[in-house]
Amino acid sequence: xxxxxxxxxxxxxxxxxxxxxxxxxxxxxxxxxxxxxxxxxxxx
Numbered sequence: 001x002x003x004x005x006x007x008x009x010x011x012x013x014x015x016x017x018x019x020x021x022x023x024x025x026x027x028x029x030x031x032x033x034x035x036x037x038x039x040x041x042x043x044x
Contacts, residue, residue, distance in 0.1 A: 005018035008044040 005041040023030045 012040045012044045016044075 016037045019033050019040070022028050023033065023037070
C-alpha cells in the first residue's frame with residue numbers, strides 16, 4: 001500500500017504542476033483551475 005500511496009502523491013503533484021503550467025502559459029485563467037491545482041498540491 002505504501003508504494004501505491006507514494007505513486008498517487010507523485011501523480012497528484014504532476015497534475016497540479018500541469019495545471020499551473022497552463023495558467024502560466026495563459027492557456028486558461030487562474031480563477032478557473034487555481035483551486036483544483038491547490039487541492040492537488042495539498043493532497044500529496
